[in-house]
Amino acid sequence: MNPEIVRPNLVGLGEVLWDVFPDAAHFGGAPANFACHAAGLGGDAWVVSAVGRDKLGDDALASLSAKNVHTLLLQRNEHPTGTVTVTLDTAKQASYDFAADPAWDHIAWNASLALLAKKCQAVCFGSLAQRAPESRRTVREFLENTSADCLRIFDVNLRQIFFSREVIESSLGFANVFKLNNDEVPVVADLLGLPKDEKAFILAVAQRFDLHTVALTRGSAGSLVWHKGQYDEKTAPKVAVVDTVGAGDSFTAALAIGLLRGEDLSRIHQRAVDVAAFVCTKPGATPELLPEFKR
Numbered sequence: 001m002n003p004e005i006v007r008p009n010l011v012g013l014g015e016v017l018w019d020v021f022p023d024a025a026h027f028g029g030a031p032a033n034f035a036c037h038a039a040g041l042g043g044d045a046w047v048v049s050a051v052g053r054d055k056l057g058d059d060a061l062a063s064l065s066a067k068n069v070h071t072l073l074l075q076r077n078e079h080p081t082g083t084v085t086v087t088l089d090t091a092k093q094a095s096y097d098f099a100a101d102p103a104w105d106h107i108a109w110n111a112s113l114a115l116l117a118k119k120c121q122a123v124c125f126g127s128l129a130q131r132a133p134e135s136r137r138t139v140r141e142f143l144e145n146t147s148a149d150c151l152r153i154f155d156v157n158l159r160q161i162f163f164s165r166e167v168i169e170s171s172l173g174f175a176n177v178f179k180l181n182n183d184e185v186p187v188v189a190d191l192l193g194l195p196k197d198e199k200a201f202i203l204a205v206a207q208r209f210d211l212h213t214v215a216l217t218r219g220s221a222g223s224l225v226w227h228k229g230q231y232d233e234k235t236a237p238k239v240a241v242v243d244t245v246g247a248g249d250s251f252t253a254a255l256a257i258g259l260l261r262g263e264d265l266s267r268i269h270q271r272a273v274d275v276a277a278f279v280c281t282k283p284g285a286t287p288e289l290l291p292e293f294k295r
Contacts, residue, residue: 008260009046010038010122010253013142014129015104016049016060016074017082019096019245019285026245026284027063029082029104030157033249033285034124034256036067037275040289041257046070046120048113048142049129050103056081057103067286073112079103092241093219096159098128105132109141117145122256126157130167143174151259155179155252158187165191172209177259179252182218202226215255217248217276225255225269232269237277246285251276254293 012031019028032047039045047069051057053076060081064071082102087095107129117123123146130136143152154175156168168191172178180188182198189196194204202214206226216224222235251272258268275293279285 007042007044008121008257009119010035010043010256011046011048011116011120011124011142012038013048013123013125013139014135015082015102015126016047016051017084017098017102017104018056018060019086020083021086021088021243024283025083027060028084028246028285030126030155030249031124031129032060032064032069033246034155034253035069036064036286037246037250037253037279037289038257039068040286040293041253041275042294043253043257044070046072046116047074048107048116048138050075050077050079050107050135052076052079052081052103054081056083073116075103075108077103077106077108079106086245088243092243094243094245098160098162104129105135107135107138109138113138113142114145117142118147120146120150121260122151122153124153124155124252124256125171126155127163127167127171128157128159130171131162136167140170140174151177151256153177153179153252153256155248156184156188158184168192172205172211175209176211177213177215177256178205178209178211179215179217179248179255181248182216182221185216198224199231213255213259215251215272217251219244223251223269223273225265225272227259227265230265232265234269234273236273239277239281241280242283244280247276247279249285250279250289
């Protein structure tokens with residue numbers, strides 16, 4: 001346990017958008033979700049992204065502020081705030097249809113982002129925000145400016161056609177932590193020529209890209225975390241699922257804070273499982289977390 005890291009500094013880097021469900025719109029985007037959950041778990045959280053000069057952009061700023069996430073470096077540009085139409089199947093698993101050319105495709109690099117990159121202790125990024133050239137350049141500049149001991153968490157988040165071997169390979173080259181789900185393992189394995197067996201995949205990707213942590217979520221089948229040669233496997237608690245949107249992001253946030261605080265792997269993993277299960281029982285990606293999750 002590292003007593004000096006009481007309130008770690010974490011950054012969600014990438015897309016900010018509204019998840020449009022059949023009955024309502026909820027604020028989201030994986031990096032924004034990560035930042036909201038990191039703040040809810042006691043972190044000092046920032047979002048690096050862009051929204052439009054429109055009502056959805058105003059609402060995004062208000063939503064982030066309400067979750068105690070810093071919005072000082074959230075950019076506003078002339079493109080519309082991102083939206084994604086969410087469809088839930090019979091198991092409440094989500095599929096997504098993204099609006100074209102949103103504000104988050106145009107995140108601009110600047111000196112303020114360079115300063116944040118140098119001081120942050122963890123940054124979470126994915127593949128989706130790298131689909132457009134400007135944001136891809138900014139994501140990579142940010143990662144290049146982080147300190148050597150920063151947690152650089154690549155939560156791959158494969159969506160539709162918005163990924164490639166080059167993006168995944170280069171992102172893993174920047175990362176020291178890799179998070180993905182069981183549906184993404186065979187896709188990444190095919191793209192990178194890695195084994196599809198889960199444990200063999202974890203060892204191979206960790207060795208190839210010099211990762212110290214790999215986290216694999218399996219939905220209702222539980223999760224597996226590998227950290228510096230040690231495996232920890234957990235079952236998923238049985239809960240009444242409302243939707244699964246944001247659950248993986250909450251898992252990643254809990255994992256990041258636990259790693260920064262130097263906690264025991266099993267303890268870190270169990271909290272991540274409990275937080276993610278709780279999020280599944282609530283509508284939207286960033287419900288208010290229980291106070292006991294901060295402990």
